[in-house]
Amino acid sequence: MQITSPTFKANSSGALKDPQLQKALKHVKSNFIEKRASAVEALPEFDALRDSAVSIKNHVLENLDIYLETFEKNVTKNGGHVHWAATASDARGQILDICRRVGAKSVTKGKSMISEEIGLNEFLEASSIPPIETDLGEYIIQLRGEHPSHIIAPAVHLNMDQVREEFQKKHTHLPADRELSEPESLLKEARGILRDKFQQADVGITGANFLIAETGSTIIVTNEGNGDLTQSLPKVHIVIASIEKIVPTLEDMSQFVRILARSATGQEMSVYTTLSTGPKRKGDPDGPEEFHVILLDNGRSGMIGTEFQDMLRCIRCGACMNHCPVYHAVGGHAYGWVYPGPMGSVLTPQFIGVDQAGHLPNASTFCGRCEAVCPMKIPLPRMMRHWREQEFEKHLSPPSHRRNLSLWAWLAKRPKLYRISTALVARGLWLLGGFKRRTSFLPFAGAWTKHRDMPTPQGGTFVVQWNLGKRPPRSIETWRRVK
Amino acid sequence: MNEPVRVGLFVTCLVDLFRPSVGFAAAKLLEEAGCEVYVPVSQTCCGQPAWNSGDKADTADIAKDVIKAFEEFDYIVAPSGSCAGMLSKHYPELFADNIAWKERSTKFAMKVFELVSFLTDVLKVERVEAAINAKITYHDSCSGLRELNIKNQPRKLLNSIEGVTLSEMKNPDVCCGFGGTFAVKYSDISNSIVTEKIENVENAEADLLLAGDLGCLLNMAGKLRRTGAKTEVRHVAEVLAGMTDTPPIGGKA
Numbered sequence: 070m071q072i073t074s075p076t077f078k079a080n081s082s083g084a085l086k087d088p089q090l091q092k093a094l095k096h097v098k099s100n101f102i103e104k105r106a107s108a109v110e111a112l113p114e115f116d117a118l119r120d121s122a123v124s125i126k127n128h129v130l131e132n133l134d135i136y137l138e139t140f141e142k143n144v145t146k147n148g149g150h151v152h153w154a155a156t157a158s159d160a161r162g163q164i165l166d167i168c169r170r171v172g173a174k175s176v177t178k179g180k181s182m183i184s185e186e187i188g189l190n191e192f193l194e195a196s197s198i199p200p201i202e203t204d205l206g207e208y209i210i211q212l213r214g215e216h217p218s219h220i221i222a223p224a225v226h227l228n229m230d231q232v233r234e235e236f237q238k239k240h241t242h243l244p245a246d247r248e249l250s251e252p253e254s255l256l257k258e259a260r261g262i263l264r265d266k267f268q269q270a271d272v273g274i275t276g277a278n279f280l281i282a283e284t285g286s287t288i289i290v291t292n293e294g295n296g297d298l299t300q301s302l303p304k305v306h307i308v309i310a311s312i313e314k315i316v317p318t319l320e321d322m323s324q325f326v327r328i329l330a331r332s333a334t335g336q337e338m339s340v341y342t343t344l345s346t347g348p349k350r351k352g353d354p355d356g357p358e359e360f361h362v363i364l365l366d367n368g369r370s371g372m373i374g375t376e377f378q379d380m381l382r383c384i385r386c387g388a389c390m391n392h393c394p395v396y397h398a399v400g401g402h403a404y405g406w407v408y409p410g411p412m413g414s415v416l417t418p419q420f421i422g423v424d425q426a427g428h429l430p431n432a433s434t435f436c437g438r439c440e441a442v443c444p445m446k447i448p449l450p451r452m453m454r455h456w457r458e459q460e461f462e463k464h465l466s467p468p469s470h471r472r473n474l475s476l477w478a479w480l481a482k483r484p485k486l487y488r489i490s491t492a493l494v495a496r497g498l499w500l501l502g503g504f505k506r507r508t509s510f511l512p513f514a515g516a517w518t519k520h521r522d523m524p525t526p527q528g529g530t531f532v533v534q535w536n537l538g539k540r541p542p543r544s545i546e547t548w549r550r551v552k
Numbered sequence: 553m554n555e556p557v558r559v560g561l562f563v564t565c566l567v568d569l570f571r572p573s574v575g576f577a578a579a580k581l582l583e584e585a586g587c588e589v590y591v592p593v594s595q596t597c598c599g600q601p602a603w604n605s606g607d608k609a610d611t612a613d614i615a616k617d618v619i620k621a622f623e624e625f626d627y628i629v630a631p632s633g634s635c636a637g638m639l640s641k642h643y644p645e646l647f648a649d650n651i652a653w654k655e656r657s658t659k660f661a662m663k664v665f666e667l668v669s670f671l672t673d674v675l676k677v678e679r680v681e682a683a684i685n686a687k688i689t690y691h692d693s694c695s696g697l698r699e700l701n702i703k704n705q706p707r708k709l710l711n712s713i714e715g716v717t718l719s720e721m722k723n724p725d726v727c728c729g730f731g732g733t734f735a736v737k738y739s740d741i742s743n744s745i746v747t748e749k750i751e752n753v754e755n756a757e758a759d760l761l762l763a764g765d766l767g768c769l770l771n772m773a774g775k776l777r778r779t780g781a782k783t784e785v786r787h788v789a790e791v792l793a794g795m796t797d798t799p800p801i802g803g804k805a
Contacts (some may be wrong), residue, residue, distance in 0.1 A: 082740050394727045398744040432738050434731025434745070435604065436694035451645075457606030466605065470737070478602050479611035481565075482617065484594040491569050506803030507777050516736040520743035521774030524570065524802035531563050531572035535591045541580035541795070544681075550556075551583055 074405030077428035081399040093226050101391035104335025118328050123446050125321050126382040136282040136315045142547040143285025148349025149360035157187035157351040160365050168198050173271035180204035180295035181276025182220050183309050185407045201266045218401030221333050221387040226400050273299040277310035283318045286346040306357035311365045313381040332444040333386040358384045358543050376455045380415050381534040382445040389439035411439035418456050430456035495526040559587040560625035564635045565597040566766040577793035578631040578667050585675045592621040598638040615643050617661045631667040631789050632765045638713035640664035641699050669690020672705040679712030681793030687717045689758035692725045693765035706759050706788050721756035730771040746775045762788040
């Protein structure tokens with residue numbers, strides 16, 4: 070996909086002026102947050118489960134090679150195939166090879182952010198194998214030629230009237246005056262269209278929420294059942310998953326499942342939790358004849374041992390963006406690549422380079438709400454700060470910002486000069502504010518005063534006044550004691 | 553008789569420059585709780601602007617100056633959750649790989665507290681002698697809330713004041729959009745966040761908006777005054793110390 074992260078500022082200004090988007094984002098602010106909060110409250114051991122999940126994942130990341138090889142061995146034993154993809158291009162090539170070998174004319178897809186990461190849809194289209202997204206949200210944005218704006222709710226930036234309009238425009242084989250006023254009627258229409266696609270598809274591609282080493286199983290958690298049809302109706306099922314999705318055992322997986330849906334949608338569990346363990350066996354009534362797992366690295370192994378290793382614990386629940394004031398303000402597309410919100414602000418520089426994505430780790434107030442709700446306790450603000458450090462070291466931050474910063478730091482290290490300068494500034498701004506105690510215009514602070522007044526100082530600085538002997542009003546007892 | 557507690561007041565650069573009355577209010581509260589208050593004249597800033605801009609070298613220089621100026625005191629207290637968080641949480645993180653300064657910064661960090669939580673949690677202050685007749689709404693500043701667990705402490709002391717009614721706003725724990733340099737680097741986004749914040753403030757129908765961090769207060773006061781809203785703005789220490797004779801932040805509504 071086209072990267073627009075370098076124009077994050079312009080993207081976000083556009084997003085702030087888009088009334089449809091702003092209306093849609095209101096749902097993120099209220100629904101997800103309230104539902105998560107009540108799901109968490111209802112589970113006393115939620116925090117203990119988080120700690121346990123964190124330690125499982127940390128253990129996996131320390132022993133990733135062992136668990137990946139165990140996973141491969143067990144997939145193979147079950148009759149499936151594992152393909153190792155070092156890069157996005159390797160993964161695309163492996164998928165295309167399989168599709169070509171079986172003569173695939175069409176492909177259905179379950180929701181997968183990894184497929185977004187490797188740009189699979191554009192690639193398959195260019196190779197004349199049209200991919201059909203079967204998750205309702207993904208289907209809608211595919212019709213619109215868009216990418217997901219949220220990792221679990223890809224069409225969260227849209228309102229119902231936009232969906233209705235799109236269906237009327239694209240589903241031209243249906244009567245123009247059909248009933249489409251209710252969400253149910255839209256859903257029914259999409260379901261009818263997708264039913265045929267499921268049955269025609271030669272290959273089904275899904276992602277995976279987890280990979281289980283001990284059984285060689287892949288797991289998807291969904292709410293629509295489209296993933297199950299995608300992976301069980303076609304002759305071939307391809308799973309595309311990144312290497313950090315691995316967990317050691319089925320028992321471990323059950324812990325993750327308990328915190329995933331609660332953190333994401335506030336459900337106790339998603340409607341479907343589907344395990345795939347190899348192709349159809351003898352005597353099975355249905356299932357794919359071939360089962361392939363593409364294991365994608367795409368730079369992840371390079372994060373191990375660095376300050377970004379903890380990011381590999383991420384289970385893609387979306388809680389960080391659901392609770393992010395910046396995401397609430399601008400939505401997911403403004404971030405300009407596959408992963409939005411706080412997790413995207415950490416991951417995107419890793420994938421496309423901090424020179425391209427430098428805005429993202431900077432566009433955070435460091436309010437820390439993301440870290441507070443992250444089920445995997447990933448220190449997201451700290452990692453964004455690490456990116457800022459890299460930017461600073463590589464001289465990528467804007468020159469004006471660097472100049473101001475170094476002038477300020479130079480002064481902050483010289484207390485006497487600092488006292489004199491701040492005294493002058495305090496006096497000057499005090500005069501400017503006058504009796505109103507504020508100003509609506511301030512030289513060099515236009516970005517502030519564009520939207521709000523600047524309260525002005527009280528006149529003298531505290532440290533100088535204190536050291537000249539000024540004291541707060543005191544009671545007699547206090548006077549006696551402090552003299 | 554017990555030795556008095558010697559407190560180094562880290563007044564913060566914003567209070568020093570914009571609102572000395574908060575520094576005097578902090579000193580008054582600390583003295584009334586039995587502390588001896590010291591104000592080292594060499595203090596400037598905690599270093600957050602450099603730290604959050606990825607400039608570790610300048611941050612380390614500034615942090616060393618702060619530690620040297622304050623480590624002799626029994627406690628170091630700041631009228632700001634954000635700066636107290638910087639001193640107590642991030643200095644040890646900054647010096648994690650520095651053999652000479654790791655232990656020194658950790659020892660220092662353990663003595664650092666935000667003003668209101670220091671009063672309630674360390675000095676066990678239960679009530680303050682102040683009088684004000686006002687309906688108050690309190691904003692939880694992010695660093696204080698999430699790094700230092702400051703939530704009930706200011707409410708407890710405010711409730712001890714006769715004449716105070718607390719009126720909670722919707723989402724008091726959601727960021728005001730200040731974020732230090734964020735407010736000017738991404739001013740349109742910051743504006744969107746603070747606009748929603750002051751909507752919630754106004755709906756609380758309070759006379760007075762309080763918080764424990766001057767950065768957030770300047771941001772919210774600036775927006776409230778620009779939009780012509782009625783709620784006035786002060787630092788929580790001013791009200792707790794009964795020092796509300798100065799004009800509010802950003803002036804009267």
